[in-house]
Amino acid sequence: MGTMLRRRDFGKQAVMCGGALLAGFERVHWPMPNVAGLEDRSEDRSKDPFSGGRQLGTADFVNPRPLEMEAAQGTELDGRLYTDLSKLSPQELAIPTDEFYIRTRVSKLLPEPKSWRVRVDGLVEKLRNRTIEEFGIATKPMGLHLMECAGNGPLVHFGMISVASWGGVPLTDFLEGSGAKPYASRVLITGFDQYAAKSMSSVPGASWVFPTGELRAARAFLATEMNEKPLTEDHGAPVRLVVPGWYGCACIKWVTAVTFVDDTAKATSQMQEYAARTHQNSLPMLARDFQPATIDPAAMPIRVEKWVVEQKIKYRVVGIAWGGAAPVKTLMIRFNPEEDYVPLDNFAQSKNDPWTLWTHAWSPKEPGTYSIRLAAKDPSVRTRRLDSGYYVRSVEISEV
Known part of the structure; x- marks a missing residue:
């Protein structure tokens, strides 16, 4: 090549x-x-x-x-793609999907999309499972939104930031009627997190705990489409979380569960790994002590x-x-x-x-x-x- x-x-x-x-x-x-x-x-x-x-x-x-730009390289946790920003113009603000940055590529162990379920559990009256077909019916245009990796920097030529036109399901719609208990103040979003190979540069971790109010304020959504086409596996298909205005480490790929928790929930390994890069003052043990990972x-x-x-x-x-x-x-x-x-x-x-x-x-x-x-x-x-x-x-x- x-x-x-x-x-x-x-x-x-x-x-x-x-x-x-x-x-x-x-x-x-x-x-x-x-x-x-x-x-x-x-x-x-x-x-x-x-x-x-x-x-x-x-x-x-x-x-x-x-650094080679706009070419996917590596696999799984070591997979990367860096966006070449030098081609941007006012006439086209969105980055093509195959040039949108990637921080982690799809796992070789990812299950078939047809069998995908997103579990709603935790502090709820009744456990529920949402199918990928339900997402397809409820998907709507969500507009242009930017995503930036918290580790975006000079070593990667600032190539871990991109914009896409997204489609999906507003998280508020998804959670409506979930039967959350009154003291369920936070939501844990979990993604598929098993890999065939051990990484030399990253540790597994695909979950983040959010205050429910922060997700509502950010108008977070579960994405199923990117640039008017179905989401690709490297970008989190069949379902990924997008939280506008937050760093990409909080935008969980391959979402498998939405869990209602309370203020005693512990910070996840992903939150702790990215604590310094999301401007936390320390390494909190509880999710409630984390500042929002906003840009x-x-x-x-x-x-x-x-x-x-x-x-x-x-x-x-x-x-x-x-x-x-x-x-x-x-x-x-x-x-x-x-x-x-x-x-x-x-x-x-x-x-x-x-x-x-x-x-x-x-x-x-x-x-x-x-x-x-x-x-x-x-x-x-x-x-x-x-x-x-x-x-x-x-x-x-x-x-x-």
Whole structure:
């Protein structure tokens, strides 16, 4: 099998061939909105700074290691797939299913879907089993939602974050009439968790305990469809939990049981494994002491385009913003620690899920390595990963 041609390789070849267009990005329309609080700069935004220009290629991000993107690799607990975000455009926010990131691939021991049952038990008046046929009848469109692995980071080129159009059954509908007892304050969601091979990098664990109110607030659902087609096995078929706004470790695949529990329920092994990556202050033994594994507002660049405009070299930084409970009003950017932050040229977030694309025109003064960092300058907004520099990406600029 040949080496996959990645976007940056394509960009380099395009330059060598006389500056051919890169994947149609010259034809992408980038809206130029007025951002709240920055109306005094609206005149500057009324004209696209790259209008009439020609894209020459892309500048390389400095990555800690080479990595094959958008190709499933490994099996079971060691199975991975990393999404190449550099191809995103405003016209298509969803990631194709075969390019959507994977943290764990399907077990070789997974039972046949036709025999699948989801058990409803625990603190209920009567145990029930829901069949896959019942899910099919009740499935409805659930919209575009983002999912990010809590371990998404520079070692995987930030490729463990994706968006899909989901279909499924709202968890509130699924639990309706379950006969839960009054003191059943939490729900334990369990997934199939048996594997043919022992993992060298992961430990088994496919369950999470949620406060019932948190699941309702997040509008969690049991997914059976992804991008308007049946869910695939690697993505949790026949049934997976999706909790919008929560890290992917809480979005249990291959759901087998929904168990009502009370405040004495212990934290699961999966919750404890991901405690640090979901910003827990310690390693709680009880589920009630865990903070919700929600994603704070975040932002990062996904590509840096090199353009020639009126015989001058310019760069367009394209990025994404996501996470949080409400849209961010203003995002700031800087290109090195000694520089001041400046507002993004083109950013307007109307909702925090799935993601919002933004752009920023940049004219570096000299060649070199630059570190691109975003910030949300609003003290009322919690941005733990942004504040720590977690999503900083360095880029090599060879020509100015």
